[in-house]
Amino acid sequence: MTETNTTEPWLDSSQKPYIQIENVTKKFGDFTAIDNLSLDIYKNEFFSLLGPSGCGKTTLLRMLAGFERFTEGRVLVDGEDISEIPPHLRPINMMFQSYALFPHLTVEKNIAFGLKQDKLPDNIINQRVEEMLQLVELTDFAKRKPGQLSGGQSQRVALARSLAKQPKLLLLDEPLGALDKRLREQTQFELMDIQEKLEVTFVIVTHDQEEAMTVSSRIGVMDSGKLIQVATPTQIYEAPINREVADFIGDVNIFKGIYKGQDAKGTQLLSEDSKSIIYATQKVDVPVGNRIWFALRPEKLEITRKLPEVDCNILKGKIEDIGYGGSFSTYHVKLENGRQLTAIRANRERTAEHHLTWGDEVYLHWSPDSAVVLLS
Amino acid sequence: MANQAKKSLFKRTFNGRNAAISIPYLWLLLLFLFPFVIVLKISLAQPIIAIPPYTPLFSWGDSLWPKIQAGLDSYLFLFSDSLYIKAYLSSIKIATISTVLTLIIGYAIAYSIARAPTRWRGILLMLVILPFWTSFLIRVYAWIGILKTEGLLNLALMTLGIIEKPLIIMNTDLAVYIGIVYSYLPFMILPLYANLEKMDMNLLEAAADLGCRPFKTFWTVTIPLSLPGILAGCFLVFIPVIGEFVIPDLLGGTKTLMIGKVLWGEFFYNRDWPVASAVAIIMLLLLVVPIILYQKSQEKAIS
C-alpha cells in the first residue's frame, strides 16, 4: 500500500493538484506576455515564480488574482474554474508589493476589512483580527495608522490582512523586496513558519534567487512568458535543465565540448578549454559527436597547490582574483588557454597555513558526479 | 476565446460602469454640446418682434411638410459690415499681446516662487491664489478707481511730481491690457509653477557643471523644460480672453473693439439674437483649433 506522499505531492499520482493552470496565454496587443503556460500547484505548497524582469511572472500572478483576463486558457482552484470570476469574488487573496495598506484606516480596521465584506458577526471578526495580530506580532500596533508604521511593520500588516480571510490561495508579489538584508532573511523564515502553521498554499513572485531557494517547496523558473523548469530548489540548483537555468541561479562554470562516448569513468566530454577529456557520471543518450555542456558549481571545484591524486578532471591554472567572504573565499582561476573558472572554498582554517594567494599556480579538480550534463 | 459566462444583455448594458460614464456624459451632451447646435440653428434664423425674437426653423402651416426658414443673412451681415471683422482681428490682437505680457510677468513670479525656500512656497502660492478666489468683477472694479482720470494712480503720480497733467488711461486699450493681465495672472502662474516646481534642479546643475553660463542655461534648459506649463498657461489665457466681456466693457473705451462686447451688445441692446448667434459660431470656429490643442495637451499631461 503506497503511502500518500505529503512532502512531495507532485510525485504522487494519486494526489490531485490544488491549482491547475491550463494552457494559459495572455497577449497585450501584439506582445505575448504569457505563452501557452500550464502548471500544477499542490495544496500547502510554497511555490515560487522566479525569473528576470519582464518574464511574465507578475502578469501570471495578477491573472490568478483576477486583475488581468486570460486571452486563452483557464485556471482551476480546488476543481473550480475561476477564470471568469471577478477578483472580489475569488477565494484568493494577494499581498501587494507596495503593501497597499488603506491609509485612512487603523491597522485593526485594515486587517478586519476583508472580513467585514463577508458580513461576518463582529465577535468573530474581532477574534480573527486578534489572532492575526498575534501571528505577525503586532498586537501593540492595532490602533496605529499606516503612516506611523515602519517598512517591516507595514509588510506584516499587509500579510496579516491578506491571511485574515483564510484564503485557499495566497499570492505574494515580491513581498520582501523593500526590506533590508537582515530583515529580509528573518522574514523569510517567519513566512515559512506562518505558511506551515496556517496550512495555506502560497505562490510568491520574486527575482531574488536566494529567497526563492530558501522558502520554496518548488520553484518555477520563467522566461519570456514560458516556464523553463519546475522543480525543487535542490533540483534547480544541482540538476538545471539547461544552461539558462544553470546560469540564472547562483554561479556556475560551464564547459563546452563534444560528446565522445561513455567509458568506465563515465560520460566523456572533449573540452574546448583544456583540449582534454573531462568526465561526468550522469549518462546521456545522444549520438557521439554532438555538442554538449557540463555545468559545475564553484563549491564542487577543489583547489590545491599540489597535484591531486585523482585520475581525471584535473585542470591547471593561476589565481587571478580572490574574494574574501568571511566564511568562504571565491577564487577566480585563469586556465592556460585564458578561460577563467570560479571556485569557492570554505575557510576552514583560521590561520594562514594553507592560504592561497594571488598569482599562485594551482590545480583544480572535481569528482565526476559533481558535474551536470546539459544538452541545451 | 476564454469561456464567456453568458451575462444577459440587460446586465451588460445597465451595469455600474456604464451608469457612471453616462451620468456626466448625458449632462454635458445636453447642456454643453447640444446648445451649440441650437446656436447654429438660431444663427440661420431671422430676427422678428416676438417672443422668442427669432423665426422658428420649422413651422407647420396647412401642409404636411414643415416650412423651413433658414438663411445665411446674419453671416452675410457680419461680413458686410467691417466692424465685425475688425472686432475679431482686434480681439485676436489684444488676446495675443495680453497673453505675452501675462506670460512674462507670470513666469517671473512663478519662477521666483519655485526657487524660494521650501517652507515659504506654500504660503507664497496661497497668497497668489487668494485674490483669484475673490470676485473677478470686484477686482476689475477696483482698477476703475485707480485708473480714472481723477483716480488714485494719477493722484499719486502728480503728488510725487512725476507728471503734471493726469494720464488718460481709463477707457483706453491700455486699461484693458492692465485689467486682463491682472485678472488672468493666476491662470498663468499656477500651471507654470506646477511645472517649474517639479523640475529637476540637477539638470540645471549639470548644465552649470558642463560650463553653461546662467543666462544661457535659462534659455536652453529651463525654458524648453517648462514648455508644457507655458503652453497650458497660454491656452488658459488666450482662449477665454478672445471672448472677454467684463474687462473691455468696464475699463475699455468705445474704440476698444472686442468680439465679446459685440456679442453682448447684439444680444442685450440690439436684441438681434440671430446675429449674436452668428457672432458666437464664428468665434467658435476661430477657437476650435486652439481648444482641441489645449485638450490634447492636457490629456498628455495627465497620462
Place this chain on the structure above:
Amino acid sequence: MTRFSKFNVSAIILGFTFLYLPIILLILFSFNESRLVTVWAGFSTKWYVELMQNQGIKDAAWVTFKVAFISSSVATFLGTIAGLVMTRFGKFRGRTLFSGMIYAPMVMPEVILGLSTLLTFITLAIDRGVLTVTLAHITFSMCYVSVIIQSRMTSYDDSITEAALDLGCTPFRTFLLITLPIILPAVISGWLLSFTMSLDDLVIASFTSGPGSTTLPMKIYSMVRLGVTPEINAVSTILVGLVTVGVITASLIGKKQKQQLAQN
C-alpha cells in the same frame, strides 16, 4: 541650486504689490466718509449701513448663495464621477468626445457659454430663473471639479483599489469606503472652487437668469455702470472678507488633516 536671488525677491514683492494693491485700496475706501475715491475724508461705516438697508442687494445676495450652494454640490457630484471615469475607466466608446466636453468649458469664452445655454433653455421651454442659472453653473463647474479629481488620481496608488477588490469589496463599495475617503480633500477643494466661481459669475448669470433671480454680481455690475460709489466698495469688502476667511479656514483644515494622518 535654489539660489533665491535679488531678482527673485523683487519679482515676488512687485508681483504681490500689483496683485494686492487694488484690493487693499478698495477696502480702504469703503470706509471713506466722502463719496470720492481720491479724497480721504475720514473713517466712516455709513456705506455699510446704507448697504444693509438696500433690499435689492440683499435679495441678490440670497439668490447668489442659493445658486452657489446647490450648483457646487451637484457639480462636485458630477465632476467627481467624471474625473474617476477619465482616469480609471481606460478606453470606452466616445471617450474622445467626453474628454473634449470636459476640457472645453474651462477655456470657452463665457459669452458663448451663456448664450448657448440660454438659447437651449428657451428651446426646451424652461422658464428662466434660479433653476436655469443653477443648471448653467453646474455645467461649467463640474469640469473644474473633474480636472481637480483627475489630477489627484494621477498620484493615487492603484494597488489600494486592487487590494480592496481582492479582499472581497465590490467596485462600488470600494469607491465609497476606500477611494472617496482618500481623495476627500480634493473633492472638498472642488466644491470650494465651484462655490467661488458660481458666486463670482457675471456673464453666464446675465444670460441665463430671469426676473426675480438677479444675482449679486449682476447687481454690482448694474451699480458699477452707473458710477463708482463706496457702497460698491462696501459690498466688495464684505465679499472679499468672507472669501478670505473661507480660504484661510480651508487651508488650516487641510494642514490639520495632513498632520493628523502623519501622527495620531
